[in-house]
Amino acid sequence: MSSSSNLKAVPAAAETAPPRRERRKEARPGELLDAALDLFVEKGFAATRSEEVAARAGVSKGTLFLYFPSKEELFKAVVRENISGRFAEWNEEFEAFEGSTPDMVRYCMRVWWERLGATRASGITKLMISEARNFPDLAAFYQQEVIQPAHELMRRILQRGVARGEFRPLDIDYAVFSISAPMIFLIMMKHSLGACVPRDYAVDPERYIASQVEILLNGMCK
Amino acid sequence: MSSSSNLKAVPAAAETAPPRRERRKEARPGELLDAALDLFVEKGFAATRSEEVAARAGVSKGTLFLYFPSKEELFKAVVRENISGRFAEWNEEFEAFEGSTPDMVRYCMRVWWERLGATRASGITKLMISEARNFPDLAAFYQQEVIQPAHELMRRILQRGVARGEFRPLDIDYAVFSISAPMIFLIMMKHSLGACVPRDYAVDPERYIASQVEILLNGMCK
Amino acid sequence: MSSSSNLKAVPAAAETAPPRRERRKEARPGELLDAALDLFVEKGFAATRSEEVAARAGVSKGTLFLYFPSKEELFKAVVRENISGRFAEWNEEFEAFEGSTPDMVRYCMRVWWERLGATRASGITKLMISEARNFPDLAAFYQQEVIQPAHELMRRILQRGVARGEFRPLDIDYAVFSISAPMIFLIMMKHSLGACVPRDYAVDPERYIASQVEILLNGMCK
Amino acid sequence: MSSSSNLKAVPAAAETAPPRRERRKEARPGELLDAALDLFVEKGFAATRSEEVAARAGVSKGTLFLYFPSKEELFKAVVRENISGRFAEWNEEFEAFEGSTPDMVRYCMRVWWERLGATRASGITKLMISEARNFPDLAAFYQQEVIQPAHELMRRILQRGVARGEFRPLDIDYAVFSISAPMIFLIMMKHSLGACVPRDYAVDPERYIASQVEILLNGMCK
DNA sequence: TATGAATGAGGCTTCATTCAT
DNA sequence: AATGAATGAAGCCTCATTCAT
CATH class of the missing domain: 1.10.357.10 (Tetracycline Repressor, domain 2)
Structure with missing residues (x-):
């Protein structure tokens, strides 16, 4: 399930301490959708907290809402993305x-x-x-x-x-x-x-x- | 099956149900389970509000908790009752x-x-x-x-x-x-x-x- | 200003320790509007927190929303009430x-x-x-x-x-x-x-x- | 008065303004104060978002905070500047x-x-x-x-x-x-x-x- | 200097649950 | 037993502010 979100943490080599504030505008939406898919499937829509999704994608609560205007839109995006x-x-x-x-x-x-x-x-x-x-x-x-x-x-x-x-x-x-x-x-x-x-x-x-x-x-x- | 769905199964014959007001007290839990089943099925566990269940069963919110100590227990009772x-x-x-x-x-x-x-x-x-x-x-x-x-x-x-x-x-x-x-x-x-x-x-x-x-x-x- | 909200605390006589949970459906909306008027005037709409209004009216956060569906509706009610x-x-x-x-x-x-x-x-x-x-x-x-x-x-x-x-x-x-x-x-x-x-x-x-x-x-x- | 409103006061005469790009750097704070004044007046302090001010001044959110350490200080600067x-x-x-x-x-x-x-x-x-x-x-x-x-x-x-x-x-x-x-x-x-x-x-x-x-x-x- | 992605404290609102009546 | 007003924890979302680039 969430193994994919772990993969991203493994850079090609160097393995430096992960910078506190990564700047990954390109990758973010995908990572968030990934995390959201896992959690929504596992716990259902309502039982999944936005913060959890963000955490699993390795970002903070606020960042989620930078990419998806609401939890509901996130849900829709997850569905669209995967079809x-x-x-x-x-x-x-x-x-x-x-x-x-x-x-x-x-x-x-x-x-x-x-x-x-x-x-x-x-x-x-x-x-x-x-x-x-x-x-x-x-x-x-x-x-x-x-x-x-x-x-x-x-x-x-x-x-x-x-x-x-x-x-x-x-x-x-x-x-x-x-x-x-x-x-x-x-x-x-x-x-x-x-x-x-x-x-x-x-x-x-x-x-x-x-x-x-x-x-x-x-x-x-x- | 919940009590009401059993009632429905009753053949068309006489079988006068006891006057509505009389059987209320014993029927309460069954009525609540009935209402809860409908709503849980329709909207899911999380999206169903306890108050709605109570309202559909014709009682007040407080009464629901008189019979079921929590929404979760209500859910479990609904499932158990219907199995x-x-x-x-x-x-x-x-x-x-x-x-x-x-x-x-x-x-x-x-x-x-x-x-x-x-x-x-x-x-x-x-x-x-x-x-x-x-x-x-x-x-x-x-x-x-x-x-x-x-x-x-x-x-x-x-x-x-x-x-x-x-x-x-x-x-x-x-x-x-x-x-x-x-x-x-x-x-x-x-x-x-x-x-x-x-x-x-x-x-x-x-x-x-x-x-x-x-x-x-x-x-x-x- | 808020003297009126103090008045309510003085019952006719007995002065028993105020019960933790008062039941005052009749009086609540007025008390909340009172508190809200004071605070809105003093601090402006945005700088007034719903919880403050509730606290000044002597109730909890949630109670406010029992009577007014949103802070904005509360604001409207304050205006209407006073004209x-x-x-x-x-x-x-x-x-x-x-x-x-x-x-x-x-x-x-x-x-x-x-x-x-x-x-x-x-x-x-x-x-x-x-x-x-x-x-x-x-x-x-x-x-x-x-x-x-x-x-x-x-x-x-x-x-x-x-x-x-x-x-x-x-x-x-x-x-x-x-x-x-x-x-x-x-x-x-x-x-x-x-x-x-x-x-x-x-x-x-x-x-x-x-x-x-x-x-x-x-x-x-x- | 903010710099721009002074500019407006300039008589219809020659007075060629220095080329737009050149004077940007020195004009920044003034442009921000201008934008902020408009927005604060229109929407009030709390309802004005810093990002909006920056956008109206044609700079990014970050730049605003380069010139004013906080929204509150921006507000004060707006007032002081215009008095x-x-x-x-x-x-x-x-x-x-x-x-x-x-x-x-x-x-x-x-x-x-x-x-x-x-x-x-x-x-x-x-x-x-x-x-x-x-x-x-x-x-x-x-x-x-x-x-x-x-x-x-x-x-x-x-x-x-x-x-x-x-x-x-x-x-x-x-x-x-x-x-x-x-x-x-x-x-x-x-x-x-x-x-x-x-x-x-x-x-x-x-x-x-x-x-x-x-x-x-x-x-x-x- | 400038940018804008990221943060996270803080506010509004919901609702399961409690409890005085 | 029943009510429904009241509670307050918990969740969604905003936005001032930070900081790596």
């Missing part, structure tokens, strides 16, 4: 995919995990789900910027499968959820209940994904 | 089930929706997921009282299917999640992002469940 | 006045001093003048509710004098200011520079008013 | 005055308006009146450097009128206020309530002064 438009790239990637559609689904789930699910970014999904009711405009933003593009991508995959005769005719709108539900589930295991539970019950994400995908493909294939 | 041990009953019900295992899975999903998913009780799952990190002891309690029994119930169903040769050999531990993930997903649609989104995107639970179950069964059957 | 509609009464009083118009002017200045100038209420004029630019809406309110009625009252007096041939023809709109300027001046002596200056320079209001009135009447009479 | 000792000059001017004393009073009011009332310098009177209680030492300074000399000047004028038999015997100490009250009044119209009020109610200073002076002279003359 960005990676869908364009992914859409292209899947457009160019040449294998079978089942392989495509397998690949989709795998890279989702590698690129998002396993990263801190997955935390913001948990965050959004926890706070959606308190930030309806952010929820709308997330729906529009994340959920919809993701659904369209998945829908195209499923349609390809049906079109190519690999999949049975499907209720595609809802079959999409067959792919997203395990993702949500995994995120929740990682960031919520799963994080509060003894190791023994911990889910192994790769195994989980493999298991789900096979059942899914079996279920969708002819 | 009834109905698994004994359900276990028996499924023990006695006579149809095919695929039918059993269909039935399982359907009654889950009817008895839990569609009721306010589903709110505590959302609540637990949102607040687990802030209430680790509750999370453990929930894990033990709800998640584990539920998983065992589902596991027995799947094992029955495998044993009877209806299902392929499965990675049962993880196949269980194939059943629970859609439930979690549906709950989140209902209480979180789905609640902040235009009607058009609203998910029709019955259709969603039907779609998932068929894919699932297809995937698990021989 | 009220006393003009109706005064208008009647002057309508019924039977003596000469010069006597009327003398009487006007005298009762202004007795009823307003000499009281704490005069402080709000100083307050308004100091803060007008920061509270344009309040300034408009004050203009409308205080300045205009006052000017109309004075205008009627002057017109009476002209109509009855007691006064020369006057530029009445501006002659009104001949009456109000000394009032403003006196208020400023009392609440501003005059309050920061050695006793010797202190202005004796009665003597000041007498002096101004005589010059004024001399100047306006035929 | 120039021009009384020597004026005293001479009035010593040499040859016309009638009523003309002298007319002249006095007129040049006061032209040289002070109409300029930004009038702002410091508003400032002093608003902030006197928070800056008692400045108030004393102002009393000594401005109010007293001004009163003595006016007193001499009035005494001349009485001595020459132009005025009735007057309560001279207080008659002085008959001249200063309209000035104060006009300043307050300009910088306070009058600035927050629709155009229609705006006072025309020349007309106001003319009106007051005539009533006054009428009142004081034999």
Whole structure:
């Protein structure tokens, strides 16, 4: 989680006593967003104190407000920062995919995990789900910027499968959820209940994904 | 379930409720838990003000603290109260089930929706997921009282299917999640992002469940 | 100044040790407005801390916000509270006045001093003048509710004098200011520079008013 | 007067100002005092942010504190700087005055308006009146450097009128206020309530002064 | 000198909790 | 048991001031 904020403290070599007042205008916003993401995911929006965020980013309370006018705007920035438009790239990637559609689904789930699910970014999904009711405009933003593009991508995959005769005719709108539900589930295991539970019950994400995908493909294939 | 949601479950018959004023005193804690559940689910723990809970329950702020020593204890009581041990009953019900295992899975999903998913009780799952990190002891309690029994119930169903040769050999531990993930997903649609989104995107639970179950069964059957 | 807030501490008799938590919903707002008036006049709006107001009213910080939603609203309430509609009464009083118009002017200045100038209420004029630019809406309110009625009252007096041939023809709109300027001046002596200056320079209001009135009447009479 | 307001007073003639960039360094404090005067007058001491002052003077926040060790010292410098000792000059001017004393009073009011009332310098009177209680030492300074000399000047004028038999015997100490009250009044119209009020109610200073002076002279003359 | 990023004390406001009635 | 006025700790945010560059 917060290991990244530690990394910055390790300069290339010299390791001089860190100057009391660093001047790092460029890096600050990113560091603050990093710290905020960690804390918001871990404790929720309300239970995270601005001062904590600042402290974890290695600055003082006031500095936070130099970059973000309010805790709420910080929250919004965290969400925006971590979603960005990676869908364009992914859409292209899947457009160019040449294998079978089942392989495509397998690949989709795998890279989702590698690129998002396993990263801190997955935390913001948990965050959004926890706070959606308190930030309806952010929820709308997330729906529009994340959920919809993701659904369209998945829908195209499923349609390809049906079109190519690999999949049975499907209720595609809802079959999409067959792919997203395990993702949500995994995120929740990682960031919520799963994080509060003894190791023994911990889910192994790769195994989980493999298991789900096979059942899914079996279920969708002819 | 809170007392009121039990009341709702009462068949349409006579059952004259005792005159409103009379049962107030004994009903108070239940009314408070009811109100608290609604608000906690809707706004989260931190964003819910004690006074609001009291107001919704029709009592004064002070009265709330007569029954629950703190907001945190109220929260815990809400969760505990709503995690009834109905698994004994359900276990028996499924023990006695006579149809095919695929039918059993269909039935399982359907009654889950009817008895839990569609009721306010589903709110505590959302609540637990949102607040687990802030209430680790509750999370453990929930894990033990709800998640584990539920998983065992589902596991027995799947094992029955495998044993009877209806299902392929499965990675049962993880196949269980194939059943629970859609439930979690549906709950989140209902209480979180789905609640902040235009009607058009609203998910029709019955259709969603039907779609998932068929894919699932297809995937698990021989 | 704040003597009035002391008065409340003297109950009819018993003089028991003041209970830690008084319950005085009725009296609170007035006490808070009293305290706030004193402090705002003395130190200005910004330099007055909410906690000070509360302390002077004998309550805790939080209690202030039970009655006024913000410091700014408190300020507005102070202004409104101290202006009220006393003009109706005064208008009647002057309508019924039977003596000469010069006597009327003398009487006007005298009762202004007795009823307003000499009281704490005069402080709000100083307050308004100091803060007008920061509270344009309040300034408009004050203009409308205080300045205009006052000017109309004075205008009627002057017109009476002209109509009855007691006064020369006057530029009445501006002659009104001949009456109000000394009032403003006196208020400023009392609440501003005059309050920061050695006793010797202190202005004796009665003597000041007498002096101004005589010059004024001399100047306006035929 | 601050340096810039002196510059403005320069006759229309040649007087090529040194190239902007060159004179910056020496002009800095004056530019800051200028900016500060405007803002303090407009918003009051507390509501004026140091950064705003710096920005209006075209320098950075840090630079302000290079010239003035604190906001409070800046305030004091603004006041001191704008309380120039021009009384020597004026005293001479009035010593040499040859016309009638009523003309002298007319002249006095007129040049006061032209040289002070109409300029930004009038702002410091508003400032002093608003902030006197928070800056008692400045108030004393102002009393000594401005109010007293001004009163003595006016007193001499009035005494001349009485001595020459132009005025009735007057309560001279207080008659002085008959001249200063309209000035104060006009300043307050300009910088306070009058600035927050629709155009229609705006006072025309020349007309106001003319009106007051005539009533006054009428009142004081034999 | 000048800059502007950084600081942190201090003020406003909220709200869980208490307690006299 | 119930009320709701009162409390005060705690959090957000501002802004005068500092200081490395």
